Amino acid sequence: MKKIFSIFSLFVLLIIDFAAFAQTQRFPRPEFESGYTQPVASMPEPRAGIFALVDVLLLIAALSLITWFIHRKRSRTGVVITSLFSIVYFGFLREGCVCSVGSVQNVVLALFNPGYHIPLSALAFFVIPLVYTLFFGRTFCAGVCPLGAVQDVFLLRPVNLKKWLQKVLGLIPWIYLGLAILYAATGTDFIICRYDPFVGIFRFNATFFMFAIGAAFLLISVFIARPYCRFLCPYGVILNLVSRVSKNHLSITPASCIQCKLCENSCPLDAINKPVEVKQMEGKRSATRRFILLGMIIPALMIIGGWVVSNFHENLAMVNSKVRLANELLHFDSNTMKESLEIEGFRTSGKTKEELYLESAAILKQFYYGSWMLGAFIGLVFGLSLAGLTRYKYREDYEPDKGECVSCARCLKYCPVESN
Structure with a gap:
């Protein structure tokens, strides 16, 4: 394991x-000039x-x-x-x-x-x-x-x-x-x-x-x-x-x-x-035992998969620009660190740190539940793949x-x- x-x-x-x-x-990093205003994100027009x-x-x-x-x-x-x-x-x-x-x-x-x-x-x-x-x-x-x-x-x-x-x-x-x-x-x-x-x-x-x-x-x-x-x-x-x-x-x-x-x-x-x-048909007792075993393994794999992936939900969420910026601001030290272009652009947006942190927390919560579902989905795929290996389908052509x-x-x- x-x-x-x-x-x-x-x-x-x-x-x-x-x-x-x-x-x-x-997407190369932009260069901010004096008076820059951060644009509002919008969906592309169809x-x-x-x-x-x-x-x-x-x-x-x-x-x-x-x-x-x-x-x-x-x-x-x-x-x-x-x-x-x-x-x-x-x-x-x-x-x-x-x-x-x-x-x-x-x-x-x-x-x-x-x-x-x-x-x-x-x-x-x-x-x-x-x-x-x-x-x-x-x-x-x-x-x-x-x-x-x-x-x-x-x-x-x-x-x-x-x-x-x-x-x-x-x-x-x-x-x-x-x-x-x-x-x-x-x-x-x-x-x-x-x-x-x-x-x-x-x-x-x-x-x-x-x-x-x-x-x-x-x-x-x-x-x-x-x-x-x-x-x-x-x-x-x-x-x-x-x-x-x-x-x-x-x-x-x-x-x-x-x-x-x-x-x-x-x-x-x-x-x-x-x-x-064509081989001898699988006995009823053997088929029942295999069905019960798979019925136990697949849910277990889903739970394990959900738990494993959920432990990485913060890492997965770092792809999100708001979460990444909030993390950078949280660990930013003006005495020892130089302000990045992302932080400079955020300061011109007029939004407060508290607002950004709240948005970031909401997104992290979404990723936590989403990563549980993702892990369970992966576990289900693994389980069904194992089940497919034990399934025999006889064909003549x-x-x-x-x-x-x-x-x-x-x-x-x-x-x-x-x-x-």
Whole structure:
């Protein structure tokens, strides 16, 4: 337990350090001049109505087209064409925004902050891909999302990862989703957008640090299929869950599988489930014992996770500018320390220290309860992952994993039934 606690502590501290460093790199500190008045923070204005409508209509058109290519034409070429369009329009022309991945934060902020009115385009970009996924699987990921599309284009020499490594790395998006919800709910930051590795490239304005991160992801994409989508994307977690109950998911063969095994190594994401031999059914007593054990382990993991993360709520809250400023003022000594730019800007705002401390205390309280929920969520994910390892599902044919499969259609060209 001590080892796990230490590893988790290091992970949280690395996230906080990365957040602070990246924020400094992307938004340099201002220089205050005499007479400076601190501006009032405001939410960014949504895109003009007609242009936002065009974005939504093109999203629907692209989703409909790629779904038709996948389910009707069963064409990998059609997926590639749609991917190139998405990279050009949703990527470079729209500069990666509005983005379905980042829209998660808009939805969360709207739920927790009554004063924030979510742009309809952001809500549409969040909901519409989920609706298509519910009926047709992850066709949005196949080639409509510019982040996934640009990685897919770079995939030249795919290498499969070990199953255990995929399982471990696959837990990171859940943690990232939890952190994104926490920071959006408290009005602290939109970390998904701030640290998106590809937006700076799409906008041609990335700092060297962010450009290096994006370039690293693209370089890794040459060998490892969609590293951001599989091991970091928080919206992909939601799509994964919805796709598991999709009504008409992509099938490898248009008819019956002939067990030729040609598709076995065709999927670079390892999202094809192999046939599993039918074994003796698990005894009722054994199944009951396993169910009771998991029923005890999962709540325990949730409680432990909540307690562990709650111990870091002050560290997590330091990303919030008000909490960070209040902490700096609290420990500021005018006799031995030089006044920072943040403190100088605060003194010109007309707000008292007491007001700032009260706001900071309220935010810390939000982070305390939020970190308990975040830790419980992480514990639940770990527990369900363990439960999944003990669950056996027997199958007779090669089938796509409905959650992990992104409907890229690479497997279709390997199927001899498809070509006949």
